[in-house]
Amino acid sequence: MTKRTDSPADQVENSAIKSDQNEAIALPSHIAGSGALDRLVDTARDYAQAAASENTRTAYAKDWAHFARWCRQRGSDPLSAPCPEPQLIGLYIADLAAPSDQNQPLSVSTIERRLSGLTWNYALRGFRLDRKNRHIASVLAGIRRKHARPPEQKEAILAEDILAMLATLPFDLRGLRDRTILLLGYAGGLRRSEIVSLDVHKDDTPDSGGWIEVFSDGVLLTLNAKTGWREVEIGRGSSDQTCPVHALEQWLRYAKIDFGPIFTRTSRDGKRALEARLNDKHVARLIKRCVLDAGIRAELPEKERLALFSGHSLRAGLASSAEVDERYVQKQLGHSSAEMTRRYQRRRDRFRVNLTKAAGL
Incomplete structure (x- = not known):
């Protein structure tokens, strides 16, 4: 497979984007620069960058x-001028939904994400994109009405699946790390970015997304998550072989990690932990590889099986498997509404509450 490289035009364009981001925060022209003010400009840029995740x-x-x-x-x-031009953007999203060339049409959710990207970029340049303008809103409403489909949900990884996936991993340091990732991600209902952003202690690293505290009954995760700060409690399991807390303790011990990122890369032979933090893509690759190796949904072609599972399969697995009050699952996943939690529940008694009978019919 050949690696895609950007064209010279794309490289110039990407450089211009970075330049715009740097110039978005600068000293007013009528204020003379100084060492202290220049440092504040750099600090303000750092905070502005932190307003959105790197991804x-x-x-x-x-x-x-x-x-x-x-x-x-x-x-x-x-x-x-006028900038941004609503008519032009309306034509653009129409072309995304029904391309005039040989490109594949984009889904409604992708088109809406593109619009969010344009809104963010225009704001970065000091302009306001009014998505309620009729030239944009009416076209988008028509796209939704004509092309919208129910959201595609990733397959849930259930408890029996996790056990089968764990059995495929080697018994070296890398295998111990990957076991811990699967167990912690599943029991905590964590996003893949939340897993790899964990540090041992608070404020260990500038790019930390949270830290851990180990107790006799379990581990407490404090996460700076997508929806804000939240705490996730993960209790000890029924046996050491399936206990996420025991796996975490073993990984930290044998990897000799007592500071900084919890989940790091390992040496090529899988026997030594390195200092570099894992990328969240490793979690997705790990899940897909283990799904194949464990023979989960083996009746389907490999391409379809790979498409069914992702990092969110761990969150969906917890929501679908935990036989507890829905409120506890909602809290663990960090959802603001029970309706969002129900979207993650792939198997549940949907008609346990029968309003038809309750209404006297």
Whole structure:
């Protein structure tokens, strides 16, 4: 497989995006610079960057690059007056839904994400994109009405699946780390980014997304998650072989990790922990590889099996398997509503509460 490289035009465009991001926060022209003020500019830029995750910023930068390229191909300028131009953006999203060339049409959710990316990028440049403008809102409403489909849900990884996946892992240090990732992610209902962002202690690293506290009954995770700060309690399991807390303790002990990122890369031979934090993509790759090796949904072709599972399969597995009051599952997953939690429940007694009979019919 050949690795895709950006064209010279794309490289110039990406450089321009980075330059715009740097210039978005600067000293007013009438204020003379000084060492203290220049340092504050750098600090403000760091905070502005932290307003969105790295993955979100990368996606939004690609959204802008695609829109700018689309405009150039049609002899237009995304920053021409009036800026932003609602009619132009309405035409753009219409072309995403029903392309005039050989490209595949995008889903409604992807088109809405593209619009969010354009809104963010225009705001970065000091402009306001009014998504309620009729040239945008009416086109988007028509796209939703004509092309919207129920959201595609990833398959839930259930308890028996986790056990089968654990059995496929080797008994070296790398295997111990990956066991801990699967067990902790499943029992905590964690996102893949939450798993790899954990540190041993509070404020160990600048890019920390949370830390742990180990108690006799379990481990407490304090997470700076997608929806804000939250605590996740993970109790000890019924046996050491399936206990996420025991696996975590073993990993930290044998990897000799007492500071900084919990989940790090390992040496090529899988016997030594390195200092570099794991990327969240490792979690997705780990899940897909173990699903194949464990023979889960083996009746399906490999490509379909891989498409069914992702990092969210761990969260869906906890929501679907935990036989407890729904409120506890909602709290563990960090959802603001019970309805969101129900979307993650792949198997549940949907008609346990029968309003038809309760209404006298």
